[in-house]
Amino acid sequence: MPNISDLFKNLTKEEIDSFIKENKGLRRSLKRGEEVFSQGETPNYLFILEEGSVVVENISENGNRSIVNRFSKPGTVFGEVYLYLPERSYDYSCVCDVDSTILAIPKTALVMSGDNFKNSKVVNNMLLILSEKAFYLNQKLLIQSGKTLREKLSRFFLSNSKESSLELEFNREELADFLGVTRPSISREIMNMKRDGLIDVVGNKVILNKERLENLF
Numbered sequence: 001m002p003n004i005s006d007l008f009k010n011l012t013k014e015e016i017d018s019f020i021k022e023n024k025g026l027r028r029s030l031k032r033g034e035e036v037f038s039q040g041e042t043p044n045y046l047f048i049l050e051e052g053s054v055v056v057e058n059i060s061e062n063g064n065r066s067i068v069n070r071f072s073k074p075g076t077v078f079g080e081v082y083l084y085l086p087e088r089s090y091d092y093s094c095v096c097d098v099d100s101t102i103l104a105i106p107k108t109a110l111v112m113s114g115d116n117f118k119n120s121k122v123v124n125n126m127l128l129i130l131s132e133k134a135f136y137l138n139q140k141l142l143i144q145s146g147k148t149l150r151e152k153l154s155r156f157f158l159s160n161s162k163e164s165s166l167e168l169e170f171n172r173e174e175l176a177d178f179l180g181v182t183r184p185s186i187s188r189e190i191m192n193m194k195r196d197g198l199i200d201v202v203g204n205k206v207i208l209n210k211e212r213l214e215n216l217f
Contacts, residue, residue: 005048006075007105010121020105025106037094043082046077046107047078047105053070053096057095059093150192153189154193154198157213165205165208166205167204
């Protein structure tokens with residue numbers, strides 16, 4: 001399964017298997033509700049989703065939940081941002097929302113030093129993954145910059161759509177946690193946007209009137 005990950009781009013199966021074995025990669029089978037890592041924990045591993053789905057979330061001191069992202073695509077790399085920050089613990093937890101299989105790669109395998117230049121392909125791939133994550137975070141900031149909930153939803157739909165539609169991976173409660181608003185507000189505004197001809201909703205699929213949505217900004 002890990003050979004589908006961008007971390008192993010341009011490596012053969014034999015090279016991937018050797019890399020995992022030599023660097024003592026760990027494969028973990030976790031049940032729904034189990035944590036991959038927890039808020040406050042020191043980062044020591046990079047994680048690759050082989051099967052299942054995980055949610056990265058923050059729980060504030062007063063119990064409010066904020067969703068950073070959900071990963072369900074096999075081969076997705078996560079936990080990489082904090083890996084290179086010295087003496088920095090996780091600000092978030094990562095929880096399986098279904099039974100999942102995770103590959104954990106030790107941090108030491110992803111740092112260039114005098115004796116591990118053979119890992120240069122993997123480290124170069126890691127740089128690309130970090131760049132893509134930075135782009136994603138910039139997109140999230142853009143979404144959150146919307147002055148109204150309609151603007152935030154419109155930016156979210158447009159940035160995640162392919163052509164004129166998208167399949168929602170978040171349910172209404174999770175979307176509310178992602179945008180930092182209440183679930184009733186999300187449901188009400190989606191209904192209003194549908195009434196106003198900006199979107200249509202069929203199950204988890206959102207069909208967009210892209211021209212009208214783009215004119216909101």
